[in-house]
Amino acid sequence: MTDNKTTGNTSHNENSNSTQTPLSLHGALHVEGTALTDSHRNPMQLRGMSTHGIAWFPEYINPETFRFLRDSWNTNCIRLAMYTAEDGGYCSGGNQEELKKLVQNGVEYATELGMYVIIDWHILSDQTPLAYREEAVHFFDEMSKLYAGYDNVLYEICNEPNNAGTWDDVCTYADEVIPVIRANHENAVILVGTPTWSQDIDQALASPLAYDNIMYVLHFYAATHTDWLRERMKTCIDSGLPVFVSEFGICDASGNGAVDIAQADAWKELIESYNVSYMCWNLANKNESSSILIPGCPKLDGWTDEDLSEQGRWIRDWFLSEHS
Numbered sequence: 274m275t276d277n278k279t280t281g282n283t284s285h286n287e288n289s290n291s292t293q294t295p296l297s298l299h300g301a302l303h304v305e306g307t308a309l310t311d312s313h314r315n316p317m318q319l320r321g322m323s324t325h326g327i328a329w330f331p332e333y334i335n336p337e338t339f340r341f342l343r344d345s346w347n348t349n350c351i352r353l354a355m356y357t358a359e360d361g362g363y364c365s366g367g368n369q370e371e372l373k374k375l376v377q378n379g380v381e382y383a384t385e386l387g388m389y390v391i392i393d394w395h396i397l398s399d400q401t402p403l404a405y406r407e408e409a410v411h412f413f414d415e416m417s418k419l420y421a422g423y424d425n426v427l428y429e430i431c432n433e434p435n436n437a438g439t440w441d442d443v444c445t446y447a448d449e450v451i452p453v454i455r456a457n458h459e460n461a462v463i464l465v466g467t468p469t470w471s472q473d474i475d476q477a478l479a480s481p482l483a484y485d486n487i488m489y490v491l492h493f494y495a496a497t498h499t500d501w502l503r504e505r506m507k508t509c510i511d512s513g514l515p516v517f518v519s520e521f522g523i524c525d526a527s528g529n530g531a532v533d534i535a536q537a538d539a540w541k542e543l544i545e546s547y548n549v550s551y552m553c554w555n556l557a558n559k560n561e562s563s564s565i566l567i568p569g570c571p572k573l574d575g576w577t578d579e580d581l582s583e584q585g586r587w588i589r590d591w592f593l594s595e596h597s
Protein backbone atom coordinates (compact mmCIF):
# COMPACT_ATOMS: atom_id res chain seq x y z
CA MET A 274 0.00 0.00 0.00
CA THR A 275 1.21 3.44 -0.81
CA ASP A 276 2.14 6.04 1.77
CA ASN A 277 0.06 6.21 4.87
CA LYS A 278 -3.00 4.27 3.75
CA THR A 279 -4.07 1.66 6.24
CA THR A 280 -3.70 -1.94 5.23
CA GLY A 281 -6.36 -3.14 7.60
CA ASN A 282 -6.64 -5.59 10.44
CA THR A 283 -6.04 -9.28 10.83
CA SER A 284 -7.26 -11.71 8.19
CA HIS A 285 -7.35 -15.20 9.60
CA ASN A 286 -7.03 -17.11 6.42
CA GLU A 287 -4.31 -15.22 4.63
CA ASN A 288 -1.96 -15.68 7.53
CA SER A 289 -3.38 -16.85 10.81
CA ASN A 290 -0.35 -15.91 12.91
CA SER A 291 -0.01 -12.30 11.97
CA THR A 292 -1.82 -9.08 11.36
CA GLN A 293 -1.27 -9.36 7.63
CA THR A 294 -4.03 -8.66 5.15
CA PRO A 295 -4.23 -9.66 1.49
CA LEU A 296 -3.08 -6.17 0.59
CA SER A 297 -0.22 -5.97 3.07
CA LEU A 298 0.99 -9.37 1.90
CA HIS A 299 0.71 -8.78 -1.81
CA GLY A 300 0.75 -5.03 -2.47
CA ALA A 301 0.35 -3.57 -5.94
CA LEU A 302 -0.61 -6.00 -8.70
CA HIS A 303 0.74 -6.19 -12.23
CA VAL A 304 0.21 -8.31 -15.29
CA GLU A 305 3.19 -10.36 -16.44
CA GLY A 306 2.55 -12.44 -19.53
CA THR A 307 -0.78 -14.10 -18.87
CA ALA A 308 -0.49 -13.90 -15.10
CA LEU A 309 -1.64 -11.45 -12.51
CA THR A 310 1.31 -11.03 -10.16
CA ASP A 311 1.82 -9.38 -6.80
CA SER A 312 4.46 -6.89 -5.73
CA HIS A 313 6.92 -9.76 -5.12
CA ARG A 314 6.29 -10.96 -8.67
CA ASN A 315 4.54 -14.05 -7.40
CA PRO A 316 1.38 -15.24 -9.15
CA MET A 317 -1.71 -13.72 -7.60
CA GLN A 318 -5.25 -15.04 -7.69
CA LEU A 319 -8.02 -12.65 -6.73
CA ARG A 320 -11.24 -14.30 -5.58
CA GLY A 321 -14.41 -13.08 -4.01
CA MET A 322 -17.95 -11.92 -4.46
CA SER A 323 -19.43 -9.44 -6.87
CA THR A 324 -22.17 -7.30 -5.45
CA HIS A 325 -25.49 -7.28 -7.26
CA GLY A 326 -26.38 -3.86 -8.69
CA ILE A 327 -25.33 -1.43 -5.98
CA ALA A 328 -28.40 0.74 -6.63
CA TRP A 329 -30.66 -2.20 -5.80
CA PHE A 330 -28.75 -3.91 -3.00
CA PRO A 331 -26.73 -1.17 -1.29
CA GLU A 332 -27.01 -2.80 2.13
CA TYR A 333 -24.22 -5.27 1.37
CA ILE A 334 -21.74 -2.43 1.04
CA ASN A 335 -20.78 -2.36 4.68
CA PRO A 336 -17.60 -3.18 6.59
CA GLU A 337 -19.02 -6.16 8.48
CA THR A 338 -20.12 -7.93 5.31
CA PHE A 339 -16.71 -7.39 3.76
CA ARG A 340 -14.94 -8.46 6.95
CA PHE A 341 -16.97 -11.66 7.04
CA LEU A 342 -16.16 -12.37 3.41
CA ARG A 343 -12.47 -11.83 4.14
CA ASP A 344 -12.13 -13.66 7.44
CA SER A 345 -14.77 -16.39 7.30
CA TRP A 346 -14.94 -16.98 3.55
CA ASN A 347 -11.26 -16.52 2.76
CA THR A 348 -11.78 -13.98 -0.02
CA ASN A 349 -9.43 -11.16 -0.92
CA CYS A 350 -11.44 -9.05 -3.36
CA ILE A 351 -14.84 -7.41 -3.79
CA ARG A 352 -16.41 -6.32 -7.07
CA LEU A 353 -18.68 -3.28 -6.97
CA ALA A 354 -21.19 -3.64 -9.83
CA MET A 355 -22.71 -0.33 -10.90
CA TYR A 356 -25.23 -0.76 -13.70
CA THR A 357 -25.15 1.98 -16.30
CA ALA A 358 -28.39 1.48 -18.22
CA GLU A 359 -30.76 -0.64 -16.17
CA ASP A 360 -33.42 0.79 -13.89
CA GLY A 361 -31.75 3.29 -11.57
CA GLY A 362 -28.47 2.93 -13.46
CA TYR A 363 -25.76 5.57 -13.55
CA CYS A 364 -26.77 6.76 -17.05
CA SER A 365 -30.46 5.89 -16.87
CA GLY A 366 -31.87 8.09 -14.15
CA GLY A 367 -29.96 6.83 -11.12
CA ASN A 368 -28.71 9.37 -8.61
CA GLN A 369 -25.10 9.70 -9.71
CA GLU A 370 -23.89 11.28 -6.50
CA GLU A 371 -25.43 8.52 -4.41
CA LEU A 372 -24.05 5.83 -6.67
CA LYS A 373 -20.57 7.32 -6.52
CA LYS A 374 -20.88 7.54 -2.75
CA LEU A 375 -21.68 3.82 -2.64
CA VAL A 376 -18.65 3.05 -4.76
CA GLN A 377 -16.48 5.25 -2.54
CA ASN A 378 -17.80 3.59 0.61
CA GLY A 379 -17.11 0.19 -0.90
CA VAL A 380 -13.54 1.16 -1.79
CA GLU A 381 -12.91 2.62 1.66
CA TYR A 382 -14.24 -0.45 3.50
CA ALA A 383 -12.21 -2.77 1.30
CA THR A 384 -9.11 -0.63 1.85
CA GLU A 385 -9.53 -0.58 5.62
CA LEU A 386 -9.71 -4.37 5.52
CA GLY A 387 -6.76 -4.69 3.17
CA MET A 388 -8.86 -6.24 0.39
CA TYR A 389 -8.67 -5.63 -3.34
CA VAL A 390 -11.68 -3.98 -4.97
CA ILE A 391 -12.94 -3.79 -8.55
CA ILE A 392 -14.92 -0.76 -9.73
CA ASP A 393 -17.23 -2.24 -12.38
CA TRP A 394 -18.93 -0.05 -15.00
CA HIS A 395 -21.71 -2.56 -15.51
CA ILE A 396 -22.90 -2.11 -19.07
CA LEU A 397 -25.59 -4.58 -20.14
CA SER A 398 -28.75 -3.41 -21.94
CA ASP A 399 -26.73 -0.52 -23.37
CA GLN A 400 -24.88 -3.22 -25.37
CA THR A 401 -21.98 -1.13 -26.58
CA PRO A 402 -19.64 0.75 -24.26
CA LEU A 403 -19.82 3.62 -26.76
CA ALA A 404 -23.42 4.30 -25.68
CA TYR A 405 -22.25 6.19 -22.61
CA ARG A 406 -18.62 6.84 -23.45
CA GLU A 407 -18.62 10.45 -22.21
CA GLU A 408 -20.15 9.51 -18.89
CA ALA A 409 -17.63 6.69 -18.58
CA VAL A 410 -14.68 8.99 -19.26
CA HIS A 411 -15.87 11.42 -16.57
CA PHE A 412 -16.61 8.65 -14.10
CA PHE A 413 -13.27 6.91 -14.50
CA ASP A 414 -11.40 10.20 -14.48
CA GLU A 415 -12.98 11.04 -11.15
CA MET A 416 -12.47 7.59 -9.65
CA SER A 417 -8.88 7.24 -10.77
CA LYS A 418 -8.04 10.68 -9.38
CA LEU A 419 -9.51 9.64 -6.06
CA TYR A 420 -7.73 6.28 -6.00
CA ALA A 421 -4.44 7.17 -7.66
CA GLY A 422 -2.51 6.15 -4.53
CA TYR A 423 -4.46 2.96 -3.86
CA ASP A 424 -2.70 -0.27 -4.73
CA ASN A 425 -5.88 -2.29 -4.16
CA VAL A 426 -8.18 -0.68 -6.75
CA LEU A 427 -8.81 -2.29 -10.15
CA TYR A 428 -10.97 -0.73 -12.86
CA GLU A 429 -13.37 -2.82 -14.97
CA ILE A 430 -14.31 -0.53 -17.81
CA CYS A 431 -17.19 -2.39 -19.50
CA ASN A 432 -18.86 -5.39 -17.91
CA GLU A 433 -20.40 -7.10 -20.91
CA PRO A 434 -20.53 -5.73 -24.44
CA ASN A 435 -23.22 -7.64 -26.33
CA ASN A 436 -25.23 -7.55 -29.57
CA ALA A 437 -24.30 -4.19 -31.12
CA GLY A 438 -21.23 -3.98 -28.90
CA THR A 439 -18.37 -5.23 -31.10
CA TRP A 440 -14.67 -5.65 -30.34
CA ASP A 441 -14.04 -2.59 -32.53
CA ASP A 442 -16.33 -0.62 -30.26
CA VAL A 443 -14.50 -1.89 -27.20
CA CYS A 444 -11.16 -0.87 -28.71
CA THR A 445 -12.42 2.61 -29.57
CA TYR A 446 -13.82 2.97 -26.08
CA ALA A 447 -10.73 1.55 -24.37
CA ASP A 448 -8.55 4.02 -26.26
CA GLU A 449 -10.59 6.83 -24.70
CA VAL A 450 -10.98 5.51 -21.17
CA ILE A 451 -7.69 3.74 -20.45
CA PRO A 452 -5.44 6.78 -21.08
CA VAL A 453 -7.67 8.82 -18.78
CA ILE A 454 -7.31 6.27 -15.99
CA ARG A 455 -3.58 5.89 -16.61
CA ALA A 456 -2.99 9.65 -16.49
CA ASN A 457 -4.14 9.54 -12.87
CA HIS A 458 -3.38 6.02 -11.71
CA GLU A 459 -0.42 5.00 -13.77
CA ASN A 460 -0.03 1.31 -13.06
CA ALA A 461 -3.55 0.27 -12.21
CA VAL A 462 -4.73 -3.09 -13.46
CA ILE A 463 -7.61 -2.57 -15.90
CA LEU A 464 -10.13 -5.25 -16.85
CA VAL A 465 -11.65 -5.09 -20.31
CA GLY A 466 -14.94 -6.77 -21.19
CA THR A 467 -15.30 -8.65 -24.47
CA PRO A 468 -18.20 -9.09 -26.94
CA THR A 469 -21.09 -11.54 -26.52
CA TRP A 470 -21.48 -10.92 -22.79
CA SER A 471 -17.73 -11.23 -22.23
CA GLN A 472 -17.28 -14.56 -23.94
CA ASP A 473 -15.36 -13.53 -27.07
CA ILE A 474 -11.89 -13.33 -25.59
CA ASP A 475 -10.64 -14.89 -28.84
CA GLN A 476 -11.36 -11.56 -30.53
CA ALA A 477 -9.14 -9.84 -27.98
CA LEU A 478 -6.43 -12.40 -28.70
CA ALA A 479 -6.68 -11.69 -32.42
CA SER A 480 -6.49 -7.95 -31.88
CA PRO A 481 -5.19 -7.06 -28.42
CA LEU A 482 -5.05 -3.58 -26.96
CA ALA A 483 -1.70 -1.80 -26.83
CA TYR A 484 -1.46 -1.29 -23.06
CA ASP A 485 0.33 -2.97 -20.19
CA ASN A 486 -1.45 -4.21 -17.09
CA ILE A 487 -4.59 -5.12 -18.95
CA MET A 488 -6.61 -8.30 -18.48
CA TYR A 489 -9.40 -9.47 -20.72
CA VAL A 490 -12.67 -10.50 -19.17
CA LEU A 491 -14.35 -13.87 -19.52
CA HIS A 492 -17.75 -14.51 -17.92
CA PHE A 493 -19.54 -17.83 -17.68
CA TYR A 494 -22.73 -19.30 -16.26
CA ALA A 495 -22.04 -22.95 -15.79
CA ALA A 496 -25.47 -24.32 -16.76
CA THR A 497 -25.24 -22.47 -20.09
CA HIS A 498 -21.56 -22.16 -20.97
CA THR A 499 -19.75 -25.45 -21.04
CA ASP A 500 -16.85 -27.22 -22.77
CA TRP A 501 -16.63 -24.90 -25.75
CA LEU A 502 -16.06 -21.83 -23.60
CA ARG A 503 -13.59 -23.66 -21.38
CA GLU A 504 -11.72 -24.71 -24.53
CA ARG A 505 -11.66 -21.10 -25.65
CA MET A 506 -10.29 -19.98 -22.33
CA LYS A 507 -7.54 -22.58 -22.46
CA THR A 508 -6.59 -21.77 -26.04
CA CYS A 509 -6.49 -18.05 -25.37
CA ILE A 510 -4.38 -18.30 -22.23
CA ASP A 511 -2.07 -20.83 -23.87
CA SER A 512 -1.66 -18.34 -26.71
CA GLY A 513 -0.64 -15.57 -24.33
CA LEU A 514 -3.83 -13.74 -23.38
CA PRO A 515 -4.22 -12.58 -19.74
CA VAL A 516 -7.74 -13.57 -18.70
CA PHE A 517 -9.75 -12.55 -15.63
CA VAL A 518 -13.13 -14.09 -14.70
CA SER A 519 -14.74 -11.06 -13.10
CA GLU A 520 -18.21 -12.63 -13.00
CA PHE A 521 -19.68 -16.11 -13.11
CA GLY A 522 -22.57 -18.13 -11.79
CA ILE A 523 -23.22 -21.83 -11.65
CA CYS A 524 -26.86 -21.53 -12.76
CA ASP A 525 -27.91 -20.50 -16.28
CA ALA A 526 -27.13 -17.22 -18.01
CA SER A 527 -30.36 -15.62 -16.85
CA GLY A 528 -28.94 -15.69 -13.34
CA ASN A 529 -31.63 -18.17 -12.45
CA GLY A 530 -32.66 -21.76 -13.11
CA ALA A 531 -31.07 -24.91 -11.81
CA VAL A 532 -27.41 -24.94 -10.88
CA ASP A 533 -25.18 -27.42 -12.69
CA ILE A 534 -22.67 -28.76 -10.20
CA ALA A 535 -20.85 -31.01 -12.68
CA GLN A 536 -20.21 -28.08 -15.03
CA ALA A 537 -19.36 -25.84 -12.09
CA ASP A 538 -16.76 -28.32 -10.89
CA ALA A 539 -15.25 -28.51 -14.38
CA TRP A 540 -14.91 -24.71 -14.43
CA LYS A 541 -13.41 -24.70 -10.97
CA GLU A 542 -10.80 -27.23 -11.97
CA LEU A 543 -9.82 -25.28 -15.07
CA ILE A 544 -9.68 -21.95 -13.23
CA GLU A 545 -7.46 -23.44 -10.55
CA SER A 546 -5.17 -25.14 -13.03
CA TYR A 547 -4.52 -21.77 -14.70
CA ASN A 548 -4.61 -19.77 -11.46
CA VAL A 549 -7.21 -17.44 -12.94
CA SER A 550 -8.90 -14.87 -10.71
CA TYR A 551 -12.61 -15.41 -10.16
CA MET A 552 -15.47 -13.31 -8.82
CA CYS A 553 -18.88 -14.83 -8.18
CA TRP A 554 -22.24 -13.23 -9.07
CA ASN A 555 -24.01 -12.24 -6.75
CA LEU A 556 -23.96 -10.98 -3.19
CA ALA A 557 -27.67 -10.53 -2.53
CA ASN A 558 -30.81 -12.22 -1.25
CA LYS A 559 -32.84 -11.87 -4.44
CA ASN A 560 -35.20 -14.64 -5.47
CA GLU A 561 -32.87 -16.05 -8.15
CA SER A 562 -30.46 -18.93 -7.97
CA SER A 563 -27.35 -16.82 -8.59
CA SER A 564 -27.93 -14.95 -5.33
CA ILE A 565 -25.79 -16.59 -2.69
CA LEU A 566 -28.35 -15.92 0.05
CA ILE A 567 -31.81 -17.43 0.19
CA PRO A 568 -34.62 -15.08 -0.84
CA GLY A 569 -35.26 -12.48 1.81
CA CYS A 570 -32.41 -13.57 4.10
CA PRO A 571 -32.00 -10.54 6.38
CA LYS A 572 -28.45 -11.28 7.55
CA LEU A 573 -25.61 -9.14 6.25
CA ASP A 574 -22.90 -11.43 7.60
CA GLY A 575 -22.48 -14.53 9.75
CA TRP A 576 -24.29 -16.71 7.23
CA THR A 577 -24.67 -20.38 8.00
CA ASP A 578 -25.85 -23.21 5.76
CA GLU A 579 -29.51 -22.32 6.26
CA ASP A 580 -28.93 -18.79 4.98
CA LEU A 581 -27.22 -19.87 1.78
CA SER A 582 -28.57 -20.87 -1.61
CA GLU A 583 -27.12 -23.90 -3.35
CA GLN A 584 -24.73 -21.65 -5.26
CA GLY A 585 -23.91 -19.88 -2.00
CA ARG A 586 -22.85 -23.09 -0.31
CA TRP A 587 -20.89 -24.22 -3.33
CA ILE A 588 -18.92 -21.00 -3.70
CA ARG A 589 -18.25 -20.74 0.02
CA ASP A 590 -16.75 -24.21 -0.05
CA TRP A 591 -14.56 -23.29 -2.99
CA PHE A 592 -13.26 -20.16 -1.26
CA LEU A 593 -12.56 -22.14 1.91
CA SER A 594 -10.58 -24.74 0.00
CA GLU A 595 -8.03 -22.06 -1.03
CA HIS A 596 -4.77 -21.79 0.88
CA SER A 597 -3.49 -18.31 0.47
Ligand code: IDC
Pocket residue numbers: 359397432433470492494520526527528529554555559561563
Ligand atom coordinates in the same frame (compact mmCIF):
# COMPACT_ATOMS: atom_id res chain seq x y z
C1 IDC B 1 -28.87 -10.06 -13.76
C2 IDC B 1 -29.37 -10.15 -12.33
C3 IDC B 1 -30.87 -9.94 -12.31
C4 IDC B 1 -31.16 -8.62 -12.99
C5 IDC B 1 -30.60 -8.59 -14.39
C6 IDC B 1 -30.81 -7.25 -15.05
O1 IDC B 1 -29.00 -11.40 -11.79
O2 IDC B 1 -31.35 -9.95 -10.98
O3 IDC B 1 -32.56 -8.43 -13.02
O4 IDC B 1 -29.22 -8.85 -14.35
O5 IDC B 1 -30.82 -7.42 -16.44
C7 IDC B 1 -24.83 -11.16 -16.66
C8 IDC B 1 -24.79 -9.76 -16.21
C9 IDC B 1 -25.53 -9.56 -14.91
C10 IDC B 1 -26.80 -10.41 -14.89
C11 IDC B 1 -26.37 -11.88 -14.91
C12 IDC B 1 -27.55 -12.86 -14.85
O6 IDC B 1 -23.48 -9.24 -16.09
O7 IDC B 1 -25.84 -8.20 -14.78
O8 IDC B 1 -27.47 -10.14 -13.69
N1 IDC B 1 -25.60 -12.12 -16.11
O9 IDC B 1 -28.39 -12.68 -15.95
N2 IDC B 1 -24.17 -11.69 -17.68
C13 IDC B 1 -24.53 -12.99 -17.82
C14 IDC B 1 -25.44 -13.27 -16.82
